[in-house]
Amino acid sequence: MKVRNARNWAPRGPRRWWLAAAALAVASAIRIALHPMLGPMMPATLFCIAAALVEYYLGLAPATVVMVLGLAIADYLFVPPYGNLSYLDRHDVVLLLSYPLLTIIVMTLIERLRREQFRAQLLAQVAQSRYEMLLRHDNERALARRAVDETHRLLRHLAQHHDGFILIKALERDAAQRASVGQSIAGLPAASEVAPGPLFDAVHPEDIQRVSKALWPGQHRVRLRRASNGREFRMTNCSCERFTTHAGDFLVLRTES
Secondary structure, X not given: OOOHHHHHOOOOOOHHHHHHHHHHHXXXXXXXXXXXXXXXXXXXXXXXXXXXXXXXXXXXXXXHHHHHHHHHHHHHHOOOOOOOOOOOOHHHHHHHHHHHHHHHHHHHHHHHHHHHHHHHHHHHHHHXXXXXXXXXXXXXXXXXXXXXHHHHHHHHHHHHOOOOEEEEEEOHHHHHHHXXXXXXXXXXXXXXXXXXXXXXXXXXXXXXXXXXXXXXOEXXXXXXXXXXXXXXXXXXXXXXXXXXXXXXXXXXXXXXX
């Protein structure tokens, strides 16, 4: 994969130029302090090190400036005759050839290393992002598959226990989801509504009002009108199950007998 932003690994802003200037100043100060012991030996070594460090942390442009200024400082202060740039001898020629060549090679290798490192980081971030997207898609597919299975189970349940079916209630908390999805199961109620079943009218009105307002999964007892005598009621055990579908959550109340 080709990553165009790999060359933009270095930090931006004026801060990096201040740090580059500080690195150049520190290299100059150390070389001046060591000058009584070293004399004309290795006049640009510290500047080469400073340019390499600046290249590694701050980028190519500040490192190039440090290299050029370091060459001028080394030739002016640490190559005899000291303090004179107009005179050119063998020592000056050696410095002008060896120092830029060595520094440019080191800077080029570091720049390539940093670009490849930044490219690897970008690719890792892209891979992580795609992996998270795949996980989200897998979770969405799993949830959708579960909702479809629950829908099929609900429909089979309604068909199997149709004779003992009392009512079905949609839960209010899924109203926004159902409205956004725009999908519903034919014959099911809207959120917070109750759809009657075959035995709905046979249940005592007080029990209907009670279970309609406070219905939860589990066992319930309601008064069911006797078939032989329409004025008498008998206590009947009922079972309530919850179904989570793509259209929302539903509670189905049916008799156990």
